[in-house]
Amino acid sequence: MGKYIVKNGQKIEGTLDIRGAKNSILPIIAGSILNENISIIHNVADISDVHIMIKILESVGCKIKYENGTLVVDSSNIVSCDINEEYVNKMRSSIIVMGAMIGRLDYMKIGHPGGCKIGKRPIDLHLEGLRKLGVEITESEGFIHCNKKELKGSTIVLDFPSVGATENIMLASVKANGITKIINPAKEPEIEDLANFLNKMGAKISGAGTNLIKIEGVKKLNKVEHTVIPDRIAIGTYMVASAMTGGKLEVKNVIHSHMDPVYKVFSCCGCDIKYLDNKVILLPTRKIKSMELVKTLPYPGFPTDMQSQIMALMSISDGETIFNETIFENRFMHVKELIKMGANIEIIDKNTCLVKGVEKLYGNNVVSSDLRGGASLVLAGLVAEGETEISNIYHIERGYEKFEYVLRSLGANIKKEL
Ligand code: EPZ
Numbered sequence: 001m002g003k004y005i006v007k008n009g010q011k012i013e014g015t016l017d018i019r020g021a022k023n024s025i026l027p028i029i030a031g032s033i034l035n036e037n038i039s040i041i042h043n044v045a046d047i048s049d050v051h052i053m054i055k056i057l058e059s060v061g062c063k064i065k066y067e068n069g070t071l072v073v074d075s076s077n078i079v080s081c082d083i084n085e086e087y088v089n090k091m092r093s094s095i096i097v098m099g100a101m102i103g104r105l106d107y108m109k110i111g112h113p114g115g116c117k118i119g120k121r122p123i124d125l126h127l128e129g130l131r132k133l134g135v136e137i138t139e140s141e142g143f144i145h146c147n148k149k150e151l152k153g154s155t156i157v158l159d160f161p162s163v164g165a166t167e168n169i170m171l172a173s174v175k176a177n178g179i180t181k182i183i184n185p186a187k188e189p190e191i192e193d194l195a196n197f198l199n200k201m202g203a204k205i206s207g208a209g210t211n212l213i214k215i216e217g218v219k220k221l222n223k224v225e226h227t228v229i230p231d232r233i234a235i236g237t238y239m240v241a242s243a244m245t246g247g248k249l250e251v252k253n254v255i256h257s258h259m260d261p262v263y264k265v266f267s268c269c270g271c272d273i274k275y276l277d278n279k280v281i282l283l284p285t286r287k288i289k290s291m292e293l294v295k296t297l298p299y300p301g302f303p304t305d306m307q308s309q310i311m312a313l314m315s316i317s318d319g320e321t322i323f324n325e326t327i328f329e330n331r332f333m334h335v336k337e338l339i340k341m342g343a344n345i346e347i348i349d350k351n352t353c354l355v356k357g358v359e360k361l362y363g364n365n366v367v368s369s370d371l372r373g374g375a376s377l378v379l380a381g382l383v384a385e386g387e388t389e390i391s392n393i394y395h396i397e398r399g400y401e402k403f404e405y406v407l408r409s410l411g412a413n414i415k416k417e418l
Contacts, residue, residue: 003391004404006381007413008363011284013247014410016238019045019069020228022399023305024190026093027167028197028228029053032073033062033100034174035201035221041071042227045234045401048394052091059084060101078105085111085142091398092116095123096164099171102135102146112142117370119328125165129156133172133180153178153217161186161298166213167194173215174203182213188299189229189258197226232258233305234400237375239282240309241407243271244316244383249282249410256280261302265294265310269317290319290357296327308334308376315343316383317357325351334373337366341377341384363388371399378403382412 020043030053032039044050044066054064054071061079065072081101088094092113101108113123127137127144132154136147153176156169163186170191173180185191187209195208201224204216230253242249243266256263256275266273266282270289274281291314296304304327314321315338325331332353335345341364344356363386368374374396381388390396393416396403404414 001391002393003389003417004378004381004393005415005417006378006388006390008381008383008385010245010382010411010413011247012238012241012245012382012407012410012412013249015250015252016235016406016410017252018231018234018406019043019401021190021193021231021233022047022049023163023188023233024193024228025050026053027096027171027190027194028226029057029071029073030096030100031171031194031198033057033060033075033078033097034103034171034198035224036076036104037221038223039073039075039201040225041073042069042225044069044071044228045231047397047399047401049091049093049398052087052094056083056087056094056097059087081105081108083108083110088113092121093164095126096167096171098126098144098146099130099168102130102148103151103172103175106148108146110144112139112144117333118331123164125158125160125162126168129158129165129169130172132156133169133176135172151176151217153180153215155181155183157183158185163188163191166191170194170198170205170213170215173217174198174221175219176215176217178217180215180217184211185213186298187211189232189255193229197224200224200226229258230254232262233303233372235259236262236306237309237379237400238406238410239266240313241379241382241410241412242282243285243288244313244379246284246286247411248284251280252278254278254280261300262306265291265302269313288313288317288357290314290317291321293322293324295324298327304328304331305372307331308373309379311335311355312338312376312379314355314357315345315380316361319357321355323353323355331373333369334376337377338380340364340366341380341388343380360385362386365389365391368392368395371395375400375403378407378414
């Protein structure tokens with residue numbers, strides 16, 4: 001299963017230039033099913049979730065090449081309409097293939113994505129949106145069957161600005177007859193990146209990143225070339241590593257507007273940040289100040305995907321910080337592991353915990369339960385006295401390319417053991 005062995009004592013500092021956003025790449029790969037043509041996608045991180053998406057597209061007939069961060073997808077011939085449940089079980093976000101597949105075929109079948117550790121993660125908003133577009137959906141024995149005669153544009157109001165539901169509705173609407181409006185869509189940067197990719201292949205999408213997305217159905221799509229946006233969450237994660245260890249970090253190829261919600265948190269807790277063109281510099285931090293409240297919200301609020309990393313930072317701050325996780329119902333699995341390392345954290349209810357900063361953390365054997373929670377344990381290990389062993393690192397490798405290599409290149413004492 002693999003583990004990291006991390007020893008404290010080093011500053012994490014230097015220059016970082018990392019590949020594109022996982023949560024942008026995945027829906028964009030799904031979108032490459034639509035154009036029955038070639039899609040050239042640059043800045044694609046070499047992470048296990050990308051390899052699962054490649055397998056899914058190959059399983060339905062796409063021809064794919066992936067070299068040096070560039071993915072070339074040929075979706076001319078789709079030979080199957082059945083997404084193997086094994087893939088959906090491995091990566092629940094593969095459900096975003098559904099919108100693209102039914103946007104192109106009259107029938108598709110996909111395994112029902114179970115929940116995952118951070119929450120039940122239902123897909124009711126996805127299915128409701130597709131039904132509004134004219135898709136007949138039946139669920140039986142753990143499978144979802146989608147049938148359509150004609151996709152007709154519709155106005156869809158999302159009760160919650162779900163990222164995945166917004167993406168599935170966008171993908172299914174690209175070639176629908178008429179205009180689709182999504183009211184209260186997700187506004188994350190990854191939604192805008194998907195819209196830009198689809199527009200480059202000939203779609204007509206406007207309003208991505210706002211409270212109203214409009215998709216005018218088109219008949220024909222063409223070859224596309226696109227470069228994926230930087231990974232705001234991976235960048236934020238490495239910035240926490242430097243802030244915790246008093247290092248100076250320069251990150252290239254950053255889109256500052258995407259980072260704003262995270263920059264705000266760094267500034268509030270005493271980190272000094274400089275912005276130059278498309279670079280950000282985090283200066284050495286002497287003392288981490290507590291924050292009073294860190295509340296996760298849909299974009300442009302503070303991202304839930306940075307919650308556990310900032311919790312590791314607050315665990316060595318000079319005071320008390322309340323964490324309120326409003327997006328997922330079970331995203332505190334890292335708490336008990338941080339406590340094993342000496343963190344002073346009290347879980348008040350399933351969405352709230354109180355972190356009291358301590359002088360020192362101590363190395364221990366801890367278990368990664370999910371992608372971002374696992375990363376937060378590595379961050380804690382960088383400052384915990386002695387040695388920390390983090391197991392089940394496959395969670396972490398889903399979303400961070402060469403995680404231990406990047407940290408080592410920035411000075412960390414970390415090694416991977418199988
Ligand atoms: C995406 O997940 C991201 N994953 C997540 O990143 C991210 O945490 C999340 O958006 C929120 O920003 C990818 O993009 C691959 P949601 P998604 O639909 O689409 C509820 C990471 O660490 N909901 O916005 O699944 C749901 O239960 C991952 O990189 C419904 O109730 O997120 C959750 O509580 C983790 N019904 C909330 O909405 C639905 O039909 C947010 O889910 C859909 C969602």
